Amino acid sequence: MGIAENKQVVLNFYDAGARGDMDTCFALLSDDVTWTNIGSTKFSGTYTGKQAIAEDLLGPLFGQLRAGISSQIERLTAEDDIVVAQTSGTAETTNGIPYNNTYCQVIKIRNGQIVAVKEYMDTALIDSVFGAR
Numbered sequence: 235m236g237i238a239e240n241k242q243v244v245l246n247f248y249d250a251g252a253r254g255d256m257d258t259c260f261a262l263l264s265d266d267v268t269w270t271n272i273g274s275t276k277f278s279g280t281y282t283g284k285q286a287i288a289e290d291l292l293g294p295l296f297g298q299l300r301a302g303i304s305s306q307i308e309r310l311t312a313e314d315d316i317v318v319a320q321t322s323g324t325a326e327t328t329n330g331i332p333y334n335n336t337y338c339q340v341i342k343i344r345n346g347q348i349v350a351v352k353e354y355m356d357t358a359l360i361d362s363v364f365g366a367r
Contacts, residue, residue, distance in 0.1 A: 237312045240343040264347040273357035276367045
């Protein structure tokens with residue numbers, strides 16, 4: 235796949251997420267996907283496989299949010315099989331605390347699926363909103 239097709243995979247992933255279509259999001263992830271959140275927050279670490287992402291990352295995070303995270307793509311940059319997405323997200327915790335963060339996701343694509351994500355964000359904000367590890 236070329237750069238344009240790889241960028242489209244990422245656009246499709248974010249579009250499905252914006253619609254709340256988690257089935258499509260997960261269909262765009264390879265079975266052996268790894269998702270790494272940098273830092274030392276309670277959500278940091280590497281999650282391997284769709285089940286680990288769903289149960290160990292998204293479940294605990296989204297369980298503390300009223301309606302998930304609304305993400306906006308600010309820029310996509312791609313080279314070879316890597317797409318870098320600069321995004322911003324807005325959310326509110328179940329306690330009414332705003333959680334508005336900026337992200338940089340380095341996404342590796344293989345055969346039309348996301349095989350790896352390394353996500354950078356304001357980790358101090360995560361600790362202040364969700365509590366330290």
